[in-house]
Amino acid sequence: MDSVIELDGLEVRFGQRAILKNLRASLTGKAIGLLGPNGAGKSTLLNTLLGFHKPTAGTARILGRDIRTHAREVRSLIGYMPENDSFIAGMSGVHFVRLMAELAGLPREHALERAHEAFFYVGLGEVRYRPLGTYSLGMKQAAKLAQAIAHGPKLLFLDEPTNGLDPPARSRMIQLIQEIRDRGDLQLLLSSHLLRDVEECCDQVLILKDGNVAAFCNLEEERRANRRFLEIETRGGVNGSFLATVEKLGCETAPGVQGRIKLILPDGLEVRRLYEVAADQSVQIRRLSRKRDSLEDIFLKAMETADGRL
Amino acid sequence: MAVYKKTYRPYEGALTPSWSRFLVIPRYAFEDLQRSKFLTIAFYASFLPPLIFLLLIYVQHNASVFSFLGAQGANRLISIDAGFFLRVLGWQCILALFLAAFVGPSQISPDLANNGLALYLARPFSRVEYVLGKMSVLMILLSMMTWVPGLLVFAYQGYMEGWDWTSANLRFATGIFFGSWIWILILSLMALALSAWVKWKPAAGGLIFGFIFVATGFGAIINGVQRTNWGYLLNVRFLVGSIWLWLFEGSNNTTGGAPFFAVNQGEELPLAWSWITLSLLCLVCFYMLARKIRGMEVVR
Numbered sequence: 001m002d003s004v005i006e007l008d009g010l011e012v013r014f015g016q017r018a019i020l021k022n023l024r025a026s027l028t029g030k031a032i033g034l035l036g037p038n039g040a041g042k043s044t045l046l047n048t049l050l051g052f053h054k055p056t057a058g059t060a061r062i063l064g065r066d067i068r069t070h071a072r073e074v075r076s077l078i079g080y081m082p083e084n085d086s087f088i089a090g091m092s093g094v095h096f097v098r099l100m101a102e103l104a105g106l107p108r109e110h111a112l113e114r115a116h117e118a119f120f121y122v123g124l125g126e127v128r129y130r131p132l133g134t135y136s137l138g139m140k141q142a143a144k145l146a147q148a149i150a151h152g153p154k155l156l157f158l159d160e161p162t163n164g165l166d167p168p169a170r171s172r173m174i175q176l177i178q179e180i181r182d183r184g185d186l187q188l189l190l191s192s193h194l195l196r197d198v199e200e201c202c203d204q205v206l207i208l209k210d211g212n213v214a215a216f217c218n219l220e221e222e223r224r225a226n227r228r229f230l231e232i233e234t235r236g237g238v239n240g241s242f243l244a245t246v247e248k249l250g251c252e253t254a255p256g257v258q259g260r261i262k263l264i265l266p267d268g269l270e271v272r273r274l275y276e277v278a279a280d281q282s283v284q285i286r287r288l289s290r291k292r293d294s295l296e297d298i299f300l301k302a303m304e305t306a307d308g309r310l
Numbered sequence: 311m312a313v314y315k316k317t318y319r320p321y322e323g324a325l326t327p328s329w330s331r332f333l334v335i336p337r338y339a340f341e342d343l344q345r346s347k348f349l350t351i352a353f354y355a356s357f358l359p360p361l362i363f364l365l366l367i368y369v370q371h372n373a374s375v376f377s378f379l380g381a382q383g384a385n386r387l388i389s390i391d392a393g394f395f396l397r398v399l400g401w402q403c404i405l406a407l408f409l410a411a412f413v414g415p416s417q418i419s420p421d422l423a424n425n426g427l428a429l430y431l432a433r434p435f436s437r438v439e440y441v442l443g444k445m446s447v448l449m450i451l452l453s454m455m456t457w458v459p460g461l462l463v464f465a466y467q468g469y470m471e472g473w474d475w476t477s478a479n480l481r482f483a484t485g486i487f488f489g490s491w492i493w494i495l496i497l498s499l500m501a502l503a504l505s506a507w508v509k510w511k512p513a514a515g516g517l518i519f520g521f522i523f524v525a526t527g528f529g530a531i532i533n534g535v536q537r538t539n540w541g542y543l544l545n546v547r548f549l550v551g552s553i554w555l556w557l558f559e560g561s562n563n564t565t566g567g568a569p570f571f572a573v574n575q576g577e578e579l580p581l582a583w584s585w586i587t588l589s590l591l592c593l594v595c596f597y598m599l600a601r602k603i604r605g606m607e608v609v610r
Contacts, residue, residue, distance in 0.1 A: 050432050052605030072328070072434045080432035082425065089420035090342060102334045104433045105325035114321065121318050147429065152321025157432075185320045 002064070003028055004155065004187050005049065007213075009058030012041075012048050019044045021211040022058065027189075029204030029218070031181045034191040035299060036208035042191040043083060045208065046157050049189075050080060063154060076105065079153030079186075081144045083160040087132045094119055094128040097147045104151035111150070118146035122176060138169035145176065149186075156180065158190045162197050177201045199295045207302045215302035219295065230271070233287040234259040234278070242283045249273065259286075331435060335443030336450060343413065343451075352409055353451070359401040360459035363394075364466055371470040390467055392558045393565040395482045398460050399554065400568030403493045406452045407522060413451060414501020415514035417444040422509045422602065431605035441502065441599055448498040457490035485557035493550055496588060499595035506602035522546055539577050546591070547571045549584040556581055 005027040012020040020041045034042050047053050049060055051071040060067045065074045088096050094115045101111035119128040122142040127135070135143060141161060148156055161177065162170045178201055181188055192198055198205060199219070207215040234242065243253050243261065250266035265271070271288070278285050343349050369375045370387055379387075388394065421427050430440050464483045468476035500521060505514035525544045532541030542548045551571030555563050567573040 047606045050605060052428070052431065072436070075432060076434040078432065080428070082428045082432075084425045084428075086425040086429050088426045088429070089424050095338075099334065099338055100429060100433070102326075103331055103430060103435050105328065105331065106321065107324065107326055110321070110323050117319075149318060151433075152319070154320075180318060183318060185318065 003061065004032065004063060005189065006061040007058075008060060010045075010048065010055055010060050011057040012044055012053050013056040014053075018056075019211050020048065023060075023211075023213055025206055025213055025216050027204060027206060029187075029202065029220075030184070031177075031188040031190065031202040031204070033198030033202035033205040033219075034189060034208065035195065035198055035205055035295075036193065036214070037303070038193060039210075040208040041211040042193075042208055043159060044211075046080075046159055046189070046191055049074070050078065050157070051075060077154040079148035079151065079156045081141075081148040081156070081158045081161055083163060083191075085140060086144065087140065089133065091132055092129045093124060093132055093135070093143050093146075096132055096143065097150050100147040101150040106151055114150045114152070115146075118150040119143075121149070122146045123172065137164050138166065138173075141165060141169070141173060142176075145173070149180070153186060155187050155189065158188060160192055160194075161190065162192070162194060174200050195295050195299055205295065205298070207299060209303060215298055217298055222295075222298070228265045228267075229290065230263045230265065230274075231289050232261050232263065232274070232285050234261065235284040235286050236282055242278065242281050245277050245281065246274065249277070328434060332439040332443035332446070335440070336447045339417065339444075339447040340450075342416075343447075349409070349412060352412070353455070356402070356405040356409065356455045357459060359405070360398065360463055363398050363463050366390075367463065367467050367470060392482065392485075395460070395464065395486060396554060396558055396565060396568040396571075398463050399456070399486055399489055400551075400570050402456045402460060403490065403550075403568075404570040406455045406493065407497060407518075409455065410448055410452060410497040410501050411515045411518040414448055414498070414518065415505035415508075415511040417447055417505065418502055418603075419505040419509050419511045419514055422506060427603065428605050437600075437603045441603060444502055445498045448501060449494055452494040452497060453490070456494060457487050460486035460490060481560075482558060485554065489550075489554040489557050492553060492588070496546065496550065496591065499592055499599075503595035503598040503602075507598055539579055542577070542579055543583065543587050546588075548573060549587055552578060552581060552584040553588075 003026045005025075007023040007025045007027075010020055010023040011018065023045070034045065036042050044053060048055060049062060049067055051067060051074065055068065062074045063077055065077070067074050088099065091099070094112075097115035097118055098111045101114055102108060106114065116125075116128065119125050122145050124139060124142050124146065127139065132140070132143060141163070145158075145161065148158075158177065162173050165173060174197065177188065177190065180186065181201060188201070190198060190201055203220040204218050205216070206213060243255060246261075246263065247253055249269055251269070252264040254262040256262065263274075274288075275285060277283075366388060367390060370390060376387075421430070427440075431437065461483060464486060468479075497518075501514070501518055504517045504521070505511070508514040508517060526547065529541035529544035529548075532544070533539060534541075547570060551567040551573045554571060555565070555567050555573055559565070563573070563575060563578070566575060
């Protein structure tokens with residue numbers, strides 16, 4: 001699969017301080033999460049990819065374009081929703097998004113049309129003529145998303161998109177991001193320190209710690225793998241015979257105490273088959289749980305690494 | 311697609327040429343400026359002096375007005391010479407200073423105060439284009455107030471006097487044009503640089519006045535205490551006025567310069583110092599802009 005973002009020994013220093021240290025990764029997901037504690041270098045990485053900071057060493061490629069040599073072209077492919085409150089003072093919402101679309105190269109009339117569309121899309125259609133300064137925090141976040149998508153980018157950078165939102169507004173924002181992801185017209189890079197946001201929206205995660213890549217995983221694969229890992233609690237029957245039958249089906253098993261068994265199902269074997277075998281052998285399956293290696297586990301493991309280096 | 315169909319679709323239409331995108335900024339800025347009644351009135355009021363100068367030229371060439379005033383035998387009421395056009399330039403440029411102090415800070419300060427720069431520069435739009443777009447707002451506005459009316463006054467006088475006068479005094483036209491541009495460039499750069507540095511509109515406007523008038527006071531103190539003329543290096547109006555004098559009259563000064571930009575005879579500094587000081591001022595402004603106009607401010 002072609003890389004969306006390829007980090008090739010990327011290093012950024014501010015003075016003597018190294019902020020990003022020799023980052024190497026090839027991100028191919030439709031929705032890529034950028035996780036890390038505060039100060040890990042998430043925003044610096046986004047800003048470097050946007051060309052706001054010059055790499056001290058190495059480079060990165062976005063959709064095949066080098067950020068050092070094709071910065072302008074790279075920016076034409078990106079829609080950026082910044083973390084902080086960012087807007088142009090004294091403008092109505094639709095006027096602001098239209099200006100941003102025109103600066104991205106859209107002709108006047110197209111820019112206006114798309115500004116209206118973007119505002120309806122993010123749910124601000126009714127307030128699009130109100131001055132931006134009067135918007136609530138949630139509305140400002142949505143307006144930032146509208147300006148990021150109005151010019152039809154190929155890749156969307158979302159920096160802490162749910163920052164400061166109340167639960168309903170957060171849920172709406174996540175829903176919008178998921179919709180954008182599922183439409184498949186553009187790819188996402190979502191930077192957040194909220195694991196839940198990343199887990200709900202992304203299929204690939206890059207975890208940064210102290211400017212290093214602490215972990216890089218494909219959430220989709222993790223989810224798939226997790227679906228095959230089970231823990232069951234059984235009662236009655238002869239456990240040894242049940243275990244042998246289950247192993248014959250291709251499962252890897254690890255018996256525990258009090259009838260507990262850990263299982264890894266082979267591809268193609270459905271859980272229903274386990275119940276059938278158990279019924280044949282008069283074994284009761286009292287509890288069945290999918291043992292998930294959640295994003296939180298992955299994140300915590302990554303944070304345990306001494307300097308965050310993989 | 312109708313806007314009520316709340317969905318997202320990629321854009322596949324044509325794009326504007328990238329060289330022309332900086333022109334989006336002045337277009338929006340002028341729409342914004344038009345909403346301010348004060349600025350609109352101030353802008354139109356700035357055309358009063360050129361109208362008065364045009365009237366003076368008309369009177370100068372109208373025998374019936376002479377007879378109405380009871381001055382049938384007189385050749386002229388006023389001299390239309392270098393001093394006359396320096397007065398046109400001086401008045402228009404001082405009015406331009408007032409307008410620049412109001413309009414200039416509103417160009418960059420709000421963008422910096424509201425973190426708007428990241429939004430501009432995250433697009434295929436460079437820092438140079440941003441500054442150029444913002445500067446062009448001031449350049450267009452100040453041009454309309456300075457060299458455009460100045461050249462109209464010159465053209466009217468030329469029309470009244472004929473081709474011989476016009477060709478003999480073309481130096482006044484070039485003086486108005488280039489003299490205005492020197493002032494426009496300095497004002498625009500100063501207004502943008504100071505507003506980028508201060509981020510607060512009223513303070514930035516005050517600083518522009520401060521730099522023009524308070525620095526002049528410091529220069530006068532230096533001149534008084536040290537019994538020298540080098541204090542004029544702090545007086546931007548003096549430095550610009552020296553260059554105007556050279557543009558209008560060459561090295562044989564017959565006037566004391568333009569109003570508000572006076573250069574008293576005997577107090578002149580070598581002309582090269584005016585050029586050097588003003589160039590240094592522009593470089594400092596460029597440096598200030600380069601430091602502040604960034605997508606993301608780095609706190610080291």
